[in-house]
Amino acid sequence: xxxxxxxxxYFQQPxxxxxxSFSRREHYHNxxxxxxxxxxxxxxxxxxxxxxxxxxxITFGGVDFGTRLTSFLASNEKPRYLIENNYxxxxxxxxxFYKEKLGKHxxxxxxxxxxxxxxxxxxxxxxxxxxxxLKEVEKVLMEKYKITEAVSLKDVIVTDKEKNMIQLKNxxxxxxxxxxxxxxxxxxxxxxxxxxxxxIRIPTNEEQRNLFDKL
Numbered sequence: 001x002x003x004x005x006x007x008x009x010y011f012q013q014p015x016x017x018x019x020x021s022f023s024r025r026e027h028y029h030n031x032x033x034x035x036x037x038x039x040x041x042x043x044x045x046x047x048x049x050x051x052x053x054x055x056x057x058i059t060f061g062g063v064d065f066g067t068r069l070t071s072f073l074a075s076n077e078k079p080r081y082l083i084e085n086n087y088x089x090x091x092x093x094x095x096x097f098y099k100e101k102l103g104k105h106x107x108x109x110x111x112x113x114x115x116x117x118x119x120x121x122x123x124x125x126x127x128x129x130x131x132x133x134l135k136e137v138e139k140v141l142m143e144k145y146k147i148t149e150a151v152s153l154k155d156v157i158v159t160d161k162e163k164n165m166i167q168l169k170n171x172x173x174x175x176x177x178x179x180x181x182x183x184x185x186x187x188x189x190x191x192x193x194x195x196x197x198x199x200i201r202i203p204t205n206e207e208q209r210n211l212f213d214k215l
Contacts, residue, residue, distance in 0.1 A: 028081045028097055031108060031124055033175065036085055037093045037189075040112065040120060044179065044186050047165070052156045054145040058164040060121030060178040061109060065164055069094060069113040080108075090192060091115060103136070105129070114189065121178040129174040137176075138168065 034040035059065070063072065079096040086092050093114055100107040105125050112120035129137065138153045145158055145166075158166040163181025168174075180186070 024081070028083060031173075032083060032095060032110070033122055033124070034112065034120065037087055037091055037114065040093070040114070041186060041190050044120075044183075045190070047157060047167070047179075050156045051159045051165075052147055052149060052151050052153075054147060054158055054160050056145045056160065057162070058145070058158070058160045058166055058178060060111070060118075063111070063118060063121070065118055065162075065180040066182065067118040069116045069118070072096075072111070072113070072118065079111075091189065103140070105133070117185070119180045119182075119185070123176045125174040127174075128172065129170060134170055134174065137174070141166065141168070141176075 034043050077098070079098055081097040083095040083097075084092070085094075091114065093112065095113075096111045098109045098111075100109045100123060102123060102125070105127075107126060108124045110120075110122045110124065111118060112122075134154075141147075141153055141158070145160075147158065153166075153168040154170060160181070163183065165177075165179045165181060167177045167179070169177065
């Protein structure tokens, strides 16, 4: 996958200001959510059953779930940052980050690809939204997906006909998660890794090179 390799090499290039390079890497690892393949599977399996149905197809930034990473990279701008995780040489997890403007709010989008397929997306707002701001976001989502029932998106998961999902969270930072409805794929992933709590993540070249940054 030459495009991804080129991107990986680009982000691993040393920066003349090592302090800035280090903090940038730490920043993106800190805001990563789900954190890794273990976290992704765990979060998916623990999603609650309070759902609100929509007839509108759910996509993330116009990208369909199941889109291949190679196709995505060929038709989108270079990401702000890229994280690659490999587990037991069995499962690959690639996360691409972009800066976004959602209304008046700044946010970071994350595209999570597992074994080349897009499974999970997230908008992470740069700040915790106040009650009035959160209500504004809820209103936009309710109108876009034509949800007419009296529900709070903080309590329900919006689901389309293909079982794709949207979940709004307002914790330390406000985030909106978009998740594939292909539960069979998630189940297969869980079986492939077996006892996924025991999976070993192979350090990336970048992490190996910066092993002693904190000493």
